[in-house]
Amino acid sequence: MPFLNLRTVKGLLTDEQKKYLMEKFTDLLVETEGGGNPDFRKMVWIQIEEEEPKHWQIGELRPTPEFVARFVQQRQAKQSK
Secondary structure (H helix, E strand, C coil): CCEEEEEEECCCCCHHHHHHHHHHHHHHHHHHCCCCCHHHHHHCEEEEEEECHHHCCECCECCCHHHHHHHHHHHHHHHCC
């Protein structure tokens, strides 16, 4: 039974994006580990953990809530074009 744990910065993903990732990761695990058997889907565990930006460091970057909000706004602007 696979268990996938995805950790991300809080505020980066919408509920829709989290649902999409869970569905796609489940599909991938069913195909690869479950050999394509649809019954294997019942055994896939996926957890998305969100941590406050202050708990992350990427290189020398320490994201702030404002940084995350700007990033999300820019991503949404690109997607709406």
